[in-house]
Amino acid sequence: NASCATNCLAPFVKVEDEELGIVKGTMTTTHSYTGDQRLLDASHRDLSTGAAKAVSLVLPQLKGKLNGIALRVPTPNVSVVDLVVNVEKKGITAEDVNAAFRKAADGPLKSILAVCDVPLVSVDFRCTDVSSTIDFSLTMVMGDDMVKVVACQRVVDLAHLVAYKWPGVAAQGRGDLLEDF
Numbered sequence: 001n002a003s004c005a006t007n008c009l010a011p012f013v014k015v016e017d018e019e020l021g022i023v024k025g026t027m028t029t030t031h032s033y034t035g036d037q038r039l040l041d042a043s044h045r046d047l048s049t050g051a052a053k054a055v056s057l058v059l060p061q062l063k064g065k066l067n068g069i070a071l072r073v074p075t076p077n078v079s080v081v082d083l084v085v086n087v088e089k090k091g092i093t094a095e096d097v098n099a100a101f102r103k104a105a106d107g108p109l110k111s112i113l114a115v116c117d118v119p120l121v122s123v124d125f126r127c128t129d130v131s132s133t134i135d136f137s138l139t140m141v142m143g144d145d146m147v148k149v150v151a152c153q154r155v156v157d158l159a160h161l162v163a164y165k166w167p168g169v170a171a172q173g174r175g176d177l178l179e180d181f
Contacts, residue, residue: 005029005070008081008132008153010055011113012101016085017062019100020092020147025085027068032079078122081132084148094139097147101134116152125152 009027016022056063066085098115105113114128117136125133131153138150 005031005079005081005153008079008151009083010058011104011109011132012134012149012151013055013062013066013083014059015100015104015109015113016083016087016097016147016149017059019089020085020097021088022062022065023086023088023145024065025067025083027066027081027083029068029070030080030082031070031072032075032077075122077126079153080122080150081153082148082150084146087145087147090144092141092144092147094141097139097141097149098134098136101136101149105134122152128152 005027008029013022055066098117101113102115105115111129112131114130114133115136116133119137120135132151133153135150135152138148140148142148
């Protein structure tokens with residue numbers, strides 16, 4: 001049972017693991033409210049996120065290497081994933097990390113992963129057409145083996161899957177991911 005946080009995390013974790021070699025890491029998602037959540041400040045029955053663990057279902061080499069938490073906030077759209085990992089590759093810079101993301105976004109992960117090198121806020125990502133947008137201004141490297149990456153996410157992929165591919169669901173529209181949502 002994956003979430004939009006998993007859909008955001010998986011593409012950029014794939015790039016980091018392939019380019020840098022993830023040793024271990026932790027993620028925090030600042031997550032928009034969901035249908036079962038109160039909008040007023042109150043506790044939620046589930047304070048965790050399965051996103052970090054669910055990534056290992058599609059990237060099995062990362063099983064047991066990632067963990068995370070969810071901070072739920074009363075905003076209706078756009079959540080953020082903040083990932084900090086220790087990596088095998090030494091002597092890297094934030095520019096090296098961002099270059100790997102740009103290469104993936106322009107190549108094999110085009111239409112899934114995007115990069116942003118201008119200062120924006122979460123609301124600017126509410127109509128994005130990708131699962132994960134890396135905010136280059138927030139990429140950091142500490143020492144020679146710790147990398148922090150922040151990405152904004154949306155859930156159109158999952159909504160499209162449910163609306164057009166799920167057995168027994170009749171949806172309006174033509175089934176085009178970008179035009180119907």
